[in-house]
Amino acid sequence: MNPSQSPSPNLTFLSDEKTIYPFMDNYDFSNLMFDVGEGGNNGLIQEEPSSPTTIVTGESGGSGSALTTLSKKESTFNCKNRGSKDGETKEVGHRVAIRTRSQIDVMDDGYKWRKYGKKSVKNNTNKRNYYKCSSEGCMVKKRVERDGENAAYVITTYEGVHNHESPSHVYYNDMVLSFDHDNPSQHSLLRSIQKFPPS
DNA sequence: CGTCTTTGACCGGCGC
């Protein structure tokens, strides 16, 4: 069965980072790195370079300068879109790459995903898995793969923005309400939350 | 029976 069908019932918010992605509670997160990819300013924030977790976000067609944790091809993956073969151009929207140390391949992010492909990719002995949000009309995709250089890490790439509420939406509301605006270390977190509301 | 996973085939972009 799909392990990501329901949010963890035992969510606890022990750190700032986990208030953004409550589903990450089961994973080893101690660092965030954002790239909002706007106006030529890549917005890169690297709080702890040597930490085991990296999060990279960006707009479609953005600079991709912060996508160095992924392969060169990765930074342009959303330029291709099968749906454009009839001349229609589709805006893919946000993409978020999360690199985390975990023994679990598929993170429980509160959404329901349908697996639609699995490929072995170059420079990575591990298979890459492709998922679509199984909610009707929601075109959000994610890719999950083990880091080729260190299999202890899982790279999860989200593409697009959900057009529906997550079952864990309540947790998002909680984290925004409890946000400490006087704490500078949480400013980047708030920016990310505002950038990626669960709509 | 409905939903999901698996997996080979297909397609398009890109580099040479």
Place this chain on the structure above:
DNA sequence: GCGCCGGTCAAAGACG
């Protein structure tokens, strides 16, 4: 133009 590569499709099977 050709081959490589990544992303997606879709049929078939598994599973509840």
